[in-house]
Amino acid sequence: MARYALLILPSTNRVYAESSVGLTKAELQLFGQTTLTADVSDIGETRIGGVQYVTFEAAELPADDAAKLANMASVYALFRQDGKFLEPVELKSLDKLDSDLITIQKYQGKTNELFTKLLLNVTLLSSKWGPQLLERRFSVIDPLCGRGTTLNQALMYGFDAAGVDVDRKDFDAYATFVQTWLKNKRLKHDAEVIRVRREHEVVGHRFQASFGLTKEAWKAGEKFSLSVVNADTTKALEFHRPGTFDLVVTDAPYGVQHGSRSAESGLHRSPIDLLKAAAPVWAGLLRSGGALGIAWNTNVARRPAAAEILAAAGLEPLDEAPYQDFVHRVDQAIVRDILVARKP
Secondary structure, eight states, X not given: OEEEEEEEOOOSOHHHHHXXXXXXXXXXXXXXXXXXXXXXXXXXXXXXXXXXXXXEEESOOOHHHHHHHTTXXXXXXXXXXXXTEEEEEOOOOOOOSOTHHHHSOOOTTOXXXXXXXXXXXXXXXXXTTGGGTTTOOOEEEETTOTTOHHHHHHHHTTOEEEEEESOXXXXXXXXXXXXXXXXXXXXXXXXXXXXXXXXXXXEEEEEEEEEOSSHHHHHTTOOEEEEEEESOGGGGGGTSOTTOEEEEEEEOOSSGGGOOBOTTTOOBOOHHHHHHHHHHHHHHHEEEEEEEEEEEETTTSOHHHHHHHHHHTTOEEEOSTTGGGOOEEEETTEEEEEEEEEOO
């Protein structure tokens, strides 16, 4: 058995940094359970040269396992320990695009990018296709996408992404950002905002874009797709066919002040009411074997109640270790957790 030490990526968010060791240990355990070929054991933490590391034991990691671990949310570097010496392990992530796609947007209420990546990873690993992390082109939808942090992370991985959000300002801001970013990066692309009509009436607006990583890829038809609909999340099945997506990944509103707003009534829904109304729709978006991952504030919805709602929608909540180890504090009013459920 070999001993490995994982160096955690520094976070500018002090509170999240304090939680990052525990979250990384839970994520590593899930990687070991679902997709790594080497058996991972004795996951712990230690300080080396005054710096905190997450440590674990495993047989010699094959290149594919190292490539999978390269996509952990907070991984900065991985070393094989040999006595007092640290031998670097080459890490090559899935990232296909420049990191400023994730980092350049700054606005109040933006979810921490490292946590968004963690949420996407946990959901992906929980699906039927977790072992195909390096090969499968996943289809991802965030039904409460806001200004697209989850969508951008999915695009970074080379996945196809879709979103739904009721806020027109967020919809317009994200459409503008993506079009500007694609132009600045000089990527070959098509992008437009269109009206969606039903029986001669406008029922929503859709931003759709496709792009290639190179001119040659674009000409060969190797394109990635992005689609965002400005509509209430409970109407998502009016814009997408059932069973279209591998993953539903979303960061739910943390309180009534952040709740979903109905276009008809203008009223806010509490997070638990939103989940009750939306869970059957979100379950309908998933194909068999797919997974739903939702982050939420446990102060407004307890885990058993949220799990019960997902189960009633026909999903199978996952509650064994390490799924109960992702809870962490965001601020004095928010204790965030991740709940994952799989579609049979």
